[in-house]
Amino acid sequence: MRSISIFGATGSIGENTFDLIVRAGGADTFRTVALTGGRNVARLAEMARVLRAEIAVCADETCLPALRDALAGTGTLVAAGDAAIAEAADRPATWVMSAIVGAAGLVPGLRALRHGSTLALANKESLVTAGPLLMATAAQHGARILPVDSEHSAIFQGLVGEDIASVERIILTASGGALRDWPLEALAAATVTEALAHPNWAMGQRITIDSASMFNKALEVIETREYFGVRPDQIEVIIHPESLIHSMVGFRDGAIMAHMGAADMRHPIGYALNWPDRAHIPVARLDLAQISTLTFRAPDLARYPALRLCREVMATRGLAGAAFNAAKEVALNHFLGGGIGFMDMAGVVEDTLAGLSSDMRLHSDVLSLDDIIGADHLARIRAGEAACALAARRP
Numbered sequence: 001m002r003s004i005s006i007f008g009a010t011g012s013i014g015e016n017t018f019d020l021i022v023r024a025g026g027a028d029t030f031r032t033v034a035l036t037g038g039r040n041v042a043r044l045a046e047m048a049r050v051l052r053a054e055i056a057v058c059a060d061e062t063c064l065p066a067l068r069d070a071l072a073g074t075g076t077l078v079a080a081g082d083a084a085i086a087e088a089a090d091r092p093a094t095w096v097m098s099a100i101v102g103a104a105g106l107v108p109g110l111r112a113l114r115h116g117s118t119l120a121l122a123n124k125e126s127l128v129t130a131g132p133l134l135m136a137t138a139a140q141h142g143a144r145i146l147p148v149d150s151e152h153s154a155i156f157q158g159l160v161g162e163d164i165a166s167v168e169r170i171i172l173t174a175s176g177g178a179l180r181d182w183p184l185e186a187l188a189a190a191t192v193t194e195a196l197a198h199p200n201w202a203m204g205q206r207i208t209i210d211s212a213s214m215f216n217k218a219l220e221v222i223e224t225r226e227y228f229g230v231r232p233d234q235i236e237v238i239i240h241p242e243s244l245i246h247s248m249v250g251f252r253d254g255a256i257m258a259h260m261g262a263a264d265m266r267h268p269i270g271y272a273l274n275w276p277d278r279a280h281i282p283v284a285r286l287d288l289a290q291i292s293t294l295t296f297r298a299p300d301l302a303r304y305p306a307l308r309l310c311r312e313v314m315a316t317r318g319l320a321g322a323a324f325n326a327a328k329e330v331a332l333n334h335f336l337g338g339g340i341g342f343m344d345m346a347g348v349v350e351d352t353l354a355g356l357s358s359d360m361r362l363h364s365d366v367l368s369l370d371d372i373i374g375a376d377h378l379a380r381i382r383a384g385e386a387a388c389a390l391a392a393r394r395p
């Protein structure tokens, strides 16, 4: 029986993974080692019951009594806290879904790789903050990382049987997010609710806002560089409002391989679950005659400063990715809390990167987990200061 764990089971990716696991036979087909969540212990306990999980862990320690009550008498062990989540990753499972949101997903993913697990990686922040460490850990322990981001799954599929040396460019598609058709001058006043109205994808709150600001695409550009090892100048971004082409690979003979499918995360999750095989996945089938038209347009960097900032991060490398991601997470928290405006998020990240640039260059060759956590911590402090300064200047 194949053993699995899902980190971030109660989130959007986690729910889609759970759906596919249940459809594929649930506890009769898979041995579920660990399920983790943040605060939603009712849903976590329900999933643990259905899959007869060996252990269920919530990040928030105050939720432990509720989790214990909900799973009393089931035989499922319970635990809480970041350390318990990391320890859950030490329980070997052959297939591990990394779907915690944010930098918190890094340590459990690294621990799973050390046990030689196949890591289905939705948590793009891991590659952005610690790409070289993650890839080296996988190589050292004979583990495999399979991309779950729809763009990177599309590229991965486009490269099957191909030599990476024959790749000329990688073209990441972007929906443009909820505010893509707003006038540029109106963006500063966009509210959280407006930024959450994604035209095509149903996702978690944080990634949906990151989609509107294209910080999500900026993370994906860095993720592409780290995962596929291509040069930054080989990575392009194009707005494709229909979100039916999930990304493209351009080869040196001029051919472009485009991956198409419904905008449903169960496709890339299912591909990673069944790889190297393909299994039936219950996503909508495209009716091309009805779709009839696919459109593309170049992104405007004034509207999406994150796309400019990610180029600076890739030029600096080292700890810049960790600082970029941490500053972005802090800026997003301040936007969600109403302290800063939508366009201020990029300002917070830019200020943070500028303030830390000498430190990041100093440490550019050192990539231990401690260094990465240190850079993350420092960037959070700087970004918090930058956000508070911006908030104080708001009318």
Ligand SMILES: NC(=O)c1ccc[n+]([C@@H]2O[C@H](COP(=O)([O-])OP(=O)(O)OC[C@H]3O[C@@H](n4cnc5c(N)ncnc54)[C@H](OP(=O)(O)O)[C@@H]3O)[C@@H](O)[C@H]2O)c1
Pocket: 007, 008, 009, 010, 011, 012, 013, 014, 036, 037, 038, 039, 040, 041, 059, 085, 098, 099, 100, 101, 102, 104, 122, 123, 124, 125, 148, 149, 150, 201, 202, 203, 204, 205, 206, 207, 265
């Ligand atoms: N959603 C998508 O379609 C999509 C597509 C591509 C990539 N991704 C990536 O996949 C990851 C998950 O995205 P999502 O949209 O599924 O996020 P989400 O819906 O917000 O779910 C996040 C999950 O992480 C848990 N969590 C939150 N904070 C945590 C912490 N500090 N420690 C441990 N667990 C924590 C949440 O628990 P509770 O809910 O119980 O609090 C939940 O289980 C992100 O890295 C995202 O960029 C998502």
